Amino acid sequence: MSDATTQAPVSGGQQKISKIHETIIRIAGNSQDGIQAIGGFLARLAGRSEQDVMTFMTIPSTISGGPSIFQVRIGSGEVLSAGDEADMLLCFYQHSYEDHISSLKLGGIVLYDSDHVTPKPEWQDNYRHVGVSISSLTVEAIGGTGRDKGKNIYSLGLLAKIFDLNVEKLTMLVTERFTGKDPSVVQNALACFNAGYNHSLDNLLKTYQFYASEKLDRHQVVMNGNEALGYGLIAAGVRFGAGYPITPWSDIMELLRRELPKYGGMFIQCEDEIASISMALGGSYAGRVAVTGSSGPGISLKTEALGWAVMAEMPLVIVDVQRGGPSTGMPTSIEQSDLNIVCFGGHGDSPRVVIAPSSVEDCFHTAIEAVNVARKYSTPVIILTDQAIATRIEAFEEPNLEKLCQDISPDLAPVSDHKPYDLTANDGVTRHIAPGTRVASGKYPIVTGLEHDELGHPTGSSKLHTAMTAKRRNKLRKLALELPMPKTYGPNEGQILLVSWGSSQGPIREAVDRARSVGEAISGLHIKYINPLPNGLDEIFKGFRHIFVVELNDEGLYGYGQLAGVLRARYCDARIRGINKSDGLPWKVKEILERARTLASGK
Amino acid sequence: MSELAIPFQTLPRTGGNLTHITVPPLPDAERKGLTKKEIAADHPTWCPGCGDFSVLALYFKLIEKRKLHHEKVTTIAGIGCSSRFPYFVQAHGAHFIHGRALPFASGVSLSRPDLHVFVFGGDGDAFSIGGNHFSHTARKNIKMTYVVMDNWVYGLTKKQTSPTSPLGFKSKTDTWGAVDQPINPMKQAISAGATFVARTTHTNPNHVLQMMEAAMDHDGFSFVECLSECIEFYEGAFDASNPRKGGTFTTVPADHDVTDEIAAYKLSGEPFPGHFGIFYKATRPTKNANEAGVNRAAMSKTGGMKDWQILQKTFDRLK
Numbered sequence: 001m002s003d004a005t006t007q008a009p010v011s012g013g014q015q016k017i018s019k020i021h022e023t024i025i026r027i028a029g030n031s032q033d034g035i036q037a038i039g040g041f042l043a044r045l046a047g048r049s050e051q052d053v054m055t056f057m058t059i060p061s062t063i064s065g066g067p068s069i070f071q072v073r074i075g076s077g078e079v080l081s082a083g084d085e086a087d088m089l090l091c092f093y094q095h096s097y098e099d100h101i102s103s104l105k106l107g108g109i110v111l112y113d114s115d116h117v118t119p120k121p122e123w124q125d126n127y128r129h130v131g132v133s134i135s136s137l138t139v140e141a142i143g144g145t146g147r148d149k150g151k152n153i154y155s156l157g158l159l160a161k162i163f164d165l166n167v168e169k170l171t172m173l174v175t176e177r178f179t180g181k182d183p184s185v186v187q188n189a190l191a192c193f194n195a196g197y198n199h200s201l202d203n204l205l206k207t208y209q210f211y212a213s214e215k216l217d218r219h220q221v222v223m224n225g226n227e228a229l230g231y232g233l234i235a236a237g238v239r240f241g242a243g244y245p246i247t248p249w250s251d252i253m254e255l256l257r258r259e260l261p262k263y264g265g266m267f268i269q270c271e272d273e274i275a276s277i278s279m280a281l282g283g284s285y286a287g288r289v290a291v292t293g294s295s296g297p298g299i300s301l302k303t304e305a306l307g308w309a310v311m312a313e314m315p316l317v318i319v320d321v322q323r324g325g326p327s328t329g330m331p332t333s334i335e336q337s338d339l340n341i342v343c344f345g346g347h348g349d350s351p352r353v354v355i356a357p358s359s360v361e362d363c364f365h366t367a368i369e370a371v372n373v374a375r376k377y378s379t380p381v382i383i384l385t386d387q388a389i390a391t392r393i394e395a396f397e398e399p400n401l402e403k404l405c406q407d408i409s410p411d412l413a414p415v416s417d418h419k420p421y422d423l424t425a426n427d428g429v430t431r432h433i434a435p436g437t438r439v440a441s442g443k444y445p446i447v448t449g450l451e452h453d454e455l456g457h458p459t460g461s462s463k464l465h466t467a468m469t470a471k472r473r474n475k476l477r478k479l480a481l482e483l484p485m486p487k488t489y490g491p492n493e494g495q496i497l498l499v500s501w502g503s504s505q506g507p508i509r510e511a512v513d514r515a516r517s518v519g520e521a522i523s524g525l526h527i528k529y530i531n532p533l534p535n536g537l538d539e540i541f542k543g544f545r546h547i548f549v550v551e552l553n554d555e556g557l558y559g560y561g562q563l564a565g566v567l568r569a570r571y572c573d574a575r576i577r578g579i580n581k582s583d584g585l586p587w588k589v590k591e592i593l594e595r596a597r598t599l600a601s602g603k
Numbered sequence: 604m605s606e607l608a609i610p611f612q613t614l615p616r617t618g619g620n621l622t623h624i625t626v627p628p629l630p631d632a633e634r635k636g637l638t639k640k641e642i643a644a645d646h647p648t649w650c651p652g653c654g655d656f657s658v659l660a661l662y663f664k665l666i667e668k669r670k671l672h673h674e675k676v677t678t679i680a681g682i683g684c685s686s687r688f689p690y691f692v693q694a695h696g697a698h699f700i701h702g703r704a705l706p707f708a709s710g711v712s713l714s715r716p717d718l719h720v721f722v723f724g725g726d727g728d729a730f731s732i733g734g735n736h737f738s739h740t741a742r743k744n745i746k747m748t749y750v751v752m753d754n755w756v757y758g759l760t761k762k763q764t765s766p767t768s769p770l771g772f773k774s775k776t777d778t779w780g781a782v783d784q785p786i787n788p789m790k791q792a793i794s795a796g797a798t799f800v801a802r803t804t805h806t807n808p809n810h811v812l813q814m815m816e817a818a819m820d821h822d823g824f825s826f827v828e829c830l831s832e833c834i835e836f837y838e839g840a841f842d843a844s845n846p847r848k849g850g851t852f853t854t855v856p857a858d859h860d861v862t863d864e865i866a867a868y869k870l871s872g873e874p875f876p877g878h879f880g881i882f883y884k885a886t887r888p889t890k891n892a893n894e895a896g897v898n899r900a901a902m903s904k905t906g907g908m909k910d911w912q913i914l915q916k917t918f919d920r921l922k
Contacts, residue, residue: 048922221921234914240714242706261901262913266713266894271739275706278699278736282679282710285697286718290710308700365607372609398918405911406611435677435695435711435718442641444673446689448698457645457690484608529608 016206022075023163023208024083026103027155028096031060031068034152035092039070040393041156041173046074047222047395048169050213054506055393056082056586059332067095071103072393076211080506080513082392084588088162089127090155091117092134101127109205111158113151130205132158141195142188150192157196164209167197221398225360225389229319230255232367233291235401237408238317239265240283241291242276247331248390249295249321256291273301277318281309284316285447287410287434289374293319293383296329296338303346306380308449310350310472313421313430315374315381317367318342322386322502324584333584334388336502337553339562342382343531349469351476353381354531358505360389361396366528368404375408377475378430384530386552388503388586414438419454420445423467429475476532483534486525488543494521496596497544498579501527501563504550507587515593522596527563538571546600547576550592555580636670639663644693654805654831655685655752661811662692662721662750665819668812677718679708681733683725684759685752685831702732705740705749712747713891719819720747727757730766730786741795741824743890748818752805752831753788755840762836769875772837788828789871793864793883799825800867800883805832806845807852810879817881823889844876855880 025042027035039055046053053074060066073083085105090112091097097110097117104110106126112119114131123129138151153174160170174193178186223231230252233241239260243253256267270276276292283290294302299320309316322338324330342354353373357366363385370381411433417440418433425431432447433439446456451465459465488497490512500508508524515522525540527533541547551561560568560578568576579595581587642663649655666676676694680686682701689696699707704722712720729737729751740749756774757763763776767788771780792800799821803814811829818825830841842848855878860866867883905913 219922221918223921227921231914231917235911237910240710242710259917261894261898262905263910264898264902266898268709268713268894270706271735274703275736275739278703278706279710279713281699282697282707282712283714284710285707286711286714288714290714304700305703312697368611369607369609372607372611376609376612398922401911401915401918405909405914407910434715436674436715437695438672438674442673442693444644444694444696446696446698448689449700450698482609 017164018206018208019211020208021077021211022073022079023088024071024073024086025088025090025159026069026071026086026100027090028067028069028100029092031066033068033092034149035068035070037177038152038156038159039072041170041177042072042074042159043393043395044173044222045165045169047220048173049166050216050220051076051210051395052079052213053222053393053395054079054082056388057391059391067099069096069100074210076213080510081589082586084590090159092151093117111155111162130201132199132201134158137195137199138192141191150188153189153192154196157193158199158201160193161197161199161201162205162207164207216397219398220395222393222395223360224251224391224393225357225363225385226251226321226391227255228360228363229357229367229383229385230259232364233317233371234259234263235364235399235405236289236368236371237406238289238291238371239263239409240267240280240286240288242268242270242279242283243292244270244273244276244294244298246273246295246298248323248387249293249298249319251390252293252319252321273298274305277302277305277316281305281314281316284314285432285434287412287436288408289315289317289371291317291319293321295321295323295331296325297327299338299341299345303341306352307346307348307350309380310346310352311348311449311451312447313378313472314432314447315378317370317374318380318382320382320384321390322384324582330584332387334386334503334586335552335582335584336386336504337562337582338384339501339530339553339566342384343566349473351473352531353377353379353476353479354384354529355381356384356502356528356530357389358502358526358528359396360392360394362528363389364399368406371406371408373479376429377479378432379475384502386503410434410436412436414440417441417443418445420447420456421452421454421468421471423454423471427475427478428471429478480532480535483529483532485534485536486527486540488523488525488540490516490523491521492523492540493543494523495544496520496522496546496548496600497541498522498524498592498596499527499547499549499563499567500524501530501551504552504587507589507592508550510589511592511596514589522593530563530566533566533570537567538573541571541573541575545575546596547573548579548596548599549576550579550587552582552587553580554582634672636667637673639667641673642666642693643691645690647691648687649684650835652834653684654754654829654833655688657805657808658685658723658750658752658811658829658831659688659691661808661815662688662723664812665815666694669816669819671719675717675719677711677715677720679704679711679720679722681724681728682759683728683757684833685723685725685754686728688723702728703736704728705733705736708747709740709743709745712745713894716891716895721819722747722749724749724751725758726751726753726755726765726767726788730788730791734766737791738795741792741797741826744796744798744823744887745890746823748815748821748825748827750815750818750827750829751788752829754831754833754837755785756833756837758833758836787871789882790868792826792828793868793871797826797883798823798885798887799881801825801827801881802830802877802879803827804830804841804844804852804879806841806847807879810852810854814881821884823887841876844879850876852876853878855882
């Protein structure tokens with residue numbers, strides 16, 4: 001609420017209204033308090049109000065309980081990150097209060113449940129404290145069952161009042177959410193909401209009002225990255241997939257399992273990670289690009305079969321929702337440390353495609369692109385996303401589904417002759433014919449992981465191994481030529497170029513905006529196509545004195561992260577250095593800028 | 604934002620969905636069955652005298668006898684001597700990785716109800732590295748025929764102990780004789796929930812064909828253990844089941860009830876050479892049918908809508 005400067009006309013005596021462009025609210029409690037629900041409602045409301053929104057949450061990896069937060073940033077303009085510091089902290093317990101006060105900006109508002117939180121006198125000067133006995137008022141609102149389930153909805157009412165939110169729309173959202181359950185549930189929810197909304201805060205807080213957003217041409221949809229990816233795969237025409245549950249990938253498989261039957265497709269839960277990539281490859285072999293996916297440990301298990309897909313030149317989409325590693329690591333934390341395994345994991349020379357979406361909206365389109373690349377180049381394609389994008393909620397302009405939805409069902413029309421691994425093919429790309437296709441010559445193809453001749457039959461010929469290895473590599477070189485060159489964010493010349501990939505795009509752009517506003521020559525470059533890289537990035541690097549690759553992974557033995565390693569290997573440019581961290585949290589804009597300035601100054 | 608860097612490429616296609624594949628009609632749908640010459644591909648790489656030759660010959664015979672066409676048969680294998688099978692068959696085939704032929708074949712079977720899916724492999728593929736997949740493919744009752752050519756030894760890697768090697772078998776990894784209790788493939792299949800469990804041996808060709816044919820006609824996961832002698836590394840392993848070598852070939856007793864799981868289990872426990880024939884056969888819905896049912900229910904609500912309209916309906920709820 002940094003720009004809460006304009007005083008709107010005061011209505012009704014003492015009530016003051018401030019106009020704001022955006023606000024960042026951090027809600028802290030325990031995982032069973034339904035704080036994700038409050039955040040979800042706020043995000044959906046923003047979407048319906050043509051506002052931009054981004055959320056950030058932490059979930060404990062315990063089965064039930066444990067501290068959890070949900071941060072939501074809502075703005076009338078573009079929102080690029082979940083925000084460094086919160087304007088308001090809504091806290092339910094003493095630990096939520098004490099652990100998260102540091103995330104609040106000086107002068108920010110602490111809205112606390114006075115039933116459970118005792119404010120600290122030493123913090124009273126720096127933060128505005130507003131106590132409401134949220135728990136007991138919730139119990140009162142729903143008729144005193146002695147349980148405070150519903151305090152999240154009560155708090156939503158409080159926030160609706162404080163930020164002058166659209167009550168009609170919120171009421172509708174709450175009703176939609178609980179419809180289908182016992183009617184008393186909707187009733188109780190609305191009772192909680194209204195009680196919170198009508199709680200008198202007049203003397204404690206002024207009301208904030210968002211500036212109106214620009215009218216959009218199309219409606220906004222609100223979802224998280226995993227949902228966007230799942231629906232993107234459906235739009236791409238994927239109708240078969242297989243997987244094994246693992247956090248945070250499971251959401252995608254649950255979605256596909258639930259949704260695909262509507263389209264005549266199916267998603268199979270397998271006995272393990274290896275079975276799931278194998279089954280998906282069977283689906284791809286049977287005629288249409290299939291999908292599998294996992295997170296860290298599961299990706300390790302899939303690499304042998306991934307190598308088969310490279311060798312057999314079988315199209316496949318593999319989703320890797322990264323989490324903290326290695327081993328079981330930090331299952332619910334954010335990390336970008338799987339780049340090496342998805343680009344290089346496996347034995348032998350096994351080139352494959354890796355694309356990393358940068359936002360929730362981008363997840364939807366990347367899914368379609370991945371399928372198209374897999375089909376066109378008959379290759380496995382990995383969608384490298386991460387926990388940050390997977391769970392955060394964004395509002396984005398609704399895609400034109402009629403235009404984007406594809407039909408990729410197989411062509412089983414008879415052919416006269418067929419060589420799956422034809423070395424003389426014009427574009428050098430394998431086109432498989434699915435089983436069921438009649439070949440008039442009577443010579444049928446075999447797909448195989450053994451080095452093979454053009455028909456897929458095994459060979460020990462060193463000449464053929466050299467030729468086939470080159471074939472598998474050259475088709476990805478061809479793809480590299482087709483990839484769009486990324487554009488710098490900000491001028492293409494300056495002191496520092498901040499290179500990002502995956503979920504770091506937003507924070508990097510915000511960092512660039514902030515640095516540019518104080519006259520620093522910092523630009524950003526976001527790389528989406530990780531393997532192969534588009535050609536000519538060195539031309540962009542030429543315009544800058546320093547190139548810092550900002551990654552959520554360790555600086556490694558030699559002082560730079562995984563993408564930086566790839567870029568250094570590719571361009572032999574010692575100016576490429578790393579800004580890395582592995583605290584399991586997304587980048588703060590402040591953090592990036594401080595680290596970049598220090599690194600550039602040579603300290 | 605919605606500009607795709609890699610746009611959709613138009614390829615001709617069949618349309619339809621997974622459970623209702625539309626196959627273009629062939630001009631000569633009434634064609635004759637294939638001859639052995641038309642079904643045979645590469646000359647097998649097996650050692651002369653290997654039991655696998657017999658299984659391959661009988662697979663050809665099955666295709667001939669049942670007038671299956673090239674494109675209707677899909678032959679899938681993992682890794683091992685016997686898993687070289689697909690290269691020797693003139694039909695669509697896949698040679699997958701070690702131990703994972705069953706999940707791969709499941710992907711084909713579930714998405715292509717129009718195909719006959721046959722999986723061939725050895726005892727290492729089935730019961731060691733692929734043991735987990737064997738259990739789950741059996742319990743899910745995914746429609747396919749799985750023929751395991753059991754030779755009680757690892758042949759491709761030249762004589763190591765296999766999960767079916769009997770106690771005392773001297774191999775390169777157990778020079779003093781195998782010490783681990785071997786797996787009983789029949790018991791394994793029955794307890795995992797396979798709905799068709801049969802046992803045969805390569806030295807009785809008519810019986811092999813009979814078992815493969817019954818397996819192919821079974822609606823579900825059909826498993827055939829076929830003893831197949833490794834002439835190089837375990838010569839004489841199955842002599843006791845071969846009348847020409849002084850052994851006895853005894854078929855399943857006429858009064859054996861193939862639907863009786865306990866009787867089948869007991870039959871599996873007989874000391875070698877035991878019995879040959881169908882031990883167990885049950886009728887249980889296949890996963891293929893179950894998934895088709897899920898789809899029918901889901902599509903009854905979306906029937907007639909175009910794919911993008913179904914997705915649009917979902918997106919409307921996310922506004």
